[in-house]
Structures are given as structure tokens and as C-alpha cells.
Amino acid sequence: MLEVENLHAYYGKSHILQGVEFKVGEGEIVSLLGRNGVGRSTTCKSIMGLVPPRGSVRFKGEELAGLSAHKIARKGIGYVPEDRLVFSGLTTRENLEMGVQKAGADVRWSIDDAYRLFPRLSERAEVKADLLSGGEQQMLSMCRTMMGNPSLVMIDEPTEGLAPQIVEQVGDFLLEVAASGVSILLVEQKLSIAMRVSHRVYVMGHGQIVFEGTPKDLEDDAAIRKEWLEV
Template sequence: MLEIKDLHAYYGKSHVLQGVNFEVGEGEIVSLLGRNGVGRSTTCKAIMGLVAPHGSVRFQGEDLGRLKSHQVARKGIGYVPEDRLIFSGLTTRENLQMGIQKMGAEALWTLDDAYRLFPRLQERADVKAEMLSGGEQQMLTMCRTLMGNPKLIMIDEPTEGLAPQIVTQVGDFLLEIAAKGISILLVEQRLSIAMRVSHRVYVMGHGQIVFEGTPADLEANEAVRKEWLEV
């Protein structure tokens, strides 16, 4: 579904991505792991066109490399950034409604789905988003992205700063998204959740992919974990 080949990206003269290669299949959860600063978030931004991509970015066989970010989104890629970017002055319900692209039978995700998965969002539906807790804001931004009915969703560090109970909820939520046939590219620092939900994992180091395999493969490879993941 998503094929990345020889992807390079720059911030000024800084060569951040140095030939990244990976793919995400239909209905698959793929985690992009690595320490902070290795290029995981930049990879998502390059796919979305927020950073100029150099290389091949193909989605369902179509080259996205020259598209602007709103055009990439319309092709069916959703993006949940690390900083969430909620509309703080709008209510929870209004934030969710901002994400809606399709109504009726074509809509795979509705307000009712969001409220069923995260009842707290319904309880706080008329509360301004700036008044929500960090966990509630994370739930909101993921659900808002799903309102656009993406075929693939990229989620950057969804569990950062969240309580263990909310982390478990996020993991269950990711599994439910994939069960509906939506592919997920998960950027995650917390190894435990990535190992629990992922079909495959990639490890990044110095702007390149240094490991590819299943969670079981990574669990068995102590050398890779020590070299590229452990502090």
C-alpha cells in the first residue's frame, strides 16, 4: 500500500533522511522505532509533503512525491503529529466535526464510533479542547484524523506522557483501527506497545533503516536493541 524507496530529506544543509526504505501493507500495523533525532518524525513529514521528499513515495501505486500535504491527505493518508495540533478554542465535538470528509454509508468512522471507543470524549463533547487532559487530547486528535476516513494513518508518538491505563487504551484502539482494514504507520518510543500491536517493525538509526522484521525477530535480536534502542 505504502512504498518508500531511497527517501532523503533535508533541513537546510542537514541531511536527515539518508536513503530510507520500507513498506506498509493493507490493514497492517508497522512501527518505526528508534531513539529521538534519528529521523522517524521527519519520515512522516516527508510522506505528507511537509518536508520536501527526495526519492520515491508511492501510495497504492501512485507517486506522491510532488503533491502538497492537503493533496496527500485527499489521497487517503491521515497524519496524527506528535504535537497533536488540536483546535484549542473549539469544543471536543467541533474538533471531531472538523475532520469529517464523508457522511452516511461511505463513512467508516463517525462521531458514534469515537464516543464508543472513548466514552470520555462524549462526556466532554461540549468542553473546549484546551481544557482536556493530555490523554483526552491524544484521543481527540486520533479520532479527528479518522473522521477523514483515511486508508492509512501515520501516528507519531501517541503514548508520550500518558498514564499506563491510557497507553493500554491507545494500544487497543490501534488494533481496532487495523481490524477495519486501515493501515497504520506508528512512530513510537515505547517499545512495549509497539511489540504488542505491530505486525512488523523497522528500526531507524542515523537517518537509515538498520533493522526490519517481526516483533519476535526484534525480541530475539539483543544486539540491535542494545545498539539502536536502549538508552
């Protein structure tokens, strides 16, 4: 579904991504792992057109590199950034309504689905988003993106700063999204959640992919974990 080849990206003169290559299949959860600063978030932003990419980004066989972010979103790619970016002056329900696909579209996700997966959002439906906790804002950000019925969603550090119980809920949410046929590119630092939900994992280091395999492959490769993941 998503094929990234020889992807390069720059911030000024800084060469952040240096030939990144990976694939995400239909209904697959693929995790992009690595320490802070190795280029994982930049990879998502480059795919989304928020950072000018050099190289190839193909989605369903169509080249996306060079398109604007709103055109890429209309192709069926959703993006949940690390900083969540909820509409603080709107209620939880209004935030979800902002993400709803236009009438007549192939609707796979509804506001009722969001409330079912995260009952706390239903309880806080009429509360303004800036009064929600960090965990509630993360739930809202992910569900609002799903209201647009993407075929693939990129989620950047969804469990950062969340309580263990909420982390488990996020993991269950990711599994349900994938079970519905939606592909997921997950940027994550918590190995526990990535290893639980991922079909495959890639490890990044110094702007390049340094490992590709299944969670079991990574579990068995102590050298890779020590060099590129452990603090």
C-alpha cells in the same frame, strides 16, 4: 499500500533521511522505532509533503513525492502529529466534526465510534479542547483524523506522556483501526506498545533503516536493541 524507496530529506544543509526504504501493507500496523533525532518524525512529514522529499513515496501505486500536503490527505493518508494540534477554541464534539468526510463518501468511522472507543471523549463532548488533559487531547487528535476515513494513518508518538491505563486504550484503538482495514505507520518509543500491536517493525538509526522484522525477531535480537534502542 505504501512503498517508500530511497527517501532523502534535508533541513537546510543537514541530511536527515539517507535512503530510507520500507513498506506498509493493507490493514497492517508497522512501527518505526528508534531514539530521538534519528529521523522518524521527519519520515512521516516527508511522506505527508510537509518536508520536501527526494526519492519515491508510492501510495496504492501512485507517486506522491512532490505533491502538497492537502492533496496527499485527499488521496487517503491521515496524519496525527506528535504535538496533537487540536483546535483549542472548539469543543471536543466540534473538533471531531471538523474532521468528518463530506457527505456521500465511503464512511467507515463516525463520531459515535470515537465515543465508543474513548468514552471520556463523550463525557467531555462540550468541553473546549484547550481544557482537556494531554491524554484526552491525544484521543481527540487520533479520532478526528479517523473522521476523514483515511486508508492509511501515520501516528507520531501517541503514548508520549500518557498514564499506563490510557496507553492501553491507545493500543486497543490501534488494533481496532487495523481490524477495520486501515493501515497504520506508528512512530513510537515505547517498545511495550509497539511490540504488542505491530505486525512488523523497522528500527531507524542515523537517518537509515537498520533493522526490519517481526516483533519476535526484534525481541530475539539483543544486539540491535542494545545498539539502536536502549538508553
